[in-house]
Amino acid sequence: MEVIVEDLAVVRGGMRVLEGVGFRLEAGRALVLRGPNGIGKTTLLRTLAGLQPADVGRVAPGPEVMAYASHADGIKATLSVSENLAFWAGLHGVGSISEALLDFNLEALEARPAGSLSAGQKRRLGLARMAVTGRPIWLLDEPTVSLDLASVGLFAAAVRRHLEAGGSAVIATHIDLGIDGAEVLELGPFKAAPPEHDADFHEAFL
Numbered sequence: 488m489e490v491i492v493e494d495l496a497v498v499r500g501g502m503r504v505l506e507g508v509g510f511r512l513e514a515g516r517a518l519v520l521r522g523p524n525g526i527g528k529t530t531l532l533r534t535l536a537g538l539q540p541a542d543v544g545r546v547a548p549g550p551e552v553m554a555y556a557s558h559a560d561g562i563k564a565t566l567s568v569s570e571n572l573a574f575w576a577g578l579h580g581v582g583s584i585s586e587a588l589l590d591f592n593l594e595a596l597e598a599r600p601a602g603s604l605s606a607g608q609k610r611r612l613g614l615a616r617m618a619v620t621g622r623p624i625w626l627l628d629e630p631t632v633s634l635d636l637a638s639v640g641l642f643a644a645a646v647r648r649h650l651e652a653g654g655s656a657v658i659a660t661h662i663d664l665g666i667d668g669a670e671v672l673e674l675g676p677f678k679a680a681p682p683e684h685d686a687d688f689h690e691a692f693l
């Protein structure tokens with residue numbers, strides 16, 4: 488499913504934080520959002536997820552096909568790891584959580600109350616929670632924060648499988664995820680600067 492963003496502007500706290508942002512992302516591709524702190528990466532992801540209204544512009548498709556993993560992992564502390572995942576899977580009509588438990592190395596933790604997990608374990612659960620929605624477009628805000636190297640590898644592999652299955656991903660990250668052919672959108676003050684050499688995106692090895 489292709490993601491199309493056209494001439495997007497977003498206002499937060501009475502100030503325009505994004506203006507003239509546009510991109511097209513084909514199914515099976517990843518887009519990495521780059522730019523300094525405060526430039527609007529989270530704002531763009533929240534707008535795609537339907538959590539932040541656009542001032543002007545167009546986003547398609549709608550938030551019902553987007554799965555958003557934010558800084559706040561959004562997990563229920565008193566439920567166990569598997570109960571958290573089962574809750575979200577059930578909400579989205581997805582039958583099994585076993586693949587997500589395996590993909591994010593959560594099998595040994597499945598009976599643990601989520602509130603007792605370490606920061607990195609919580610982050611893995613937050614990412615697994617997004618995966619069990621079964622939604623085709625993943626929106627990821629600094630997904631590797633708190634993850635150790637092995638977990639970053641697991642996460643990158645899960646993204647690759649998602650892309651190979653025809654999904655897509657928009658990822659705000661400062662690190663190299665090793666996703667071949669990922670596209671990059673550099674956000675600059677009040678606009679998304681297109682690459683110099685091409686009206687579309689440049690290919691990057693991230």
Ligand SMILES: Nc1ncnc2c1ncn2[C@@H]1O[C@H](COP(=O)(O)OP(=O)(O)OP(=O)(O)O)[C@@H](O)[C@H]1O
Nearest residue numbers: 499500501504522523524525526527528529530531
């Ligand atoms: N609730 C809010 N009310 C007003 N302004 C906000 C609000 N949240 C964020 N902003 C402002 O919007 C701008 C964009 O913030 P945003 O969080 O999207 O940036 P970011 O690129 O994700 O930053 P970082 O790399 O630090 O996570 C910043 O100037 C920020 O201060």
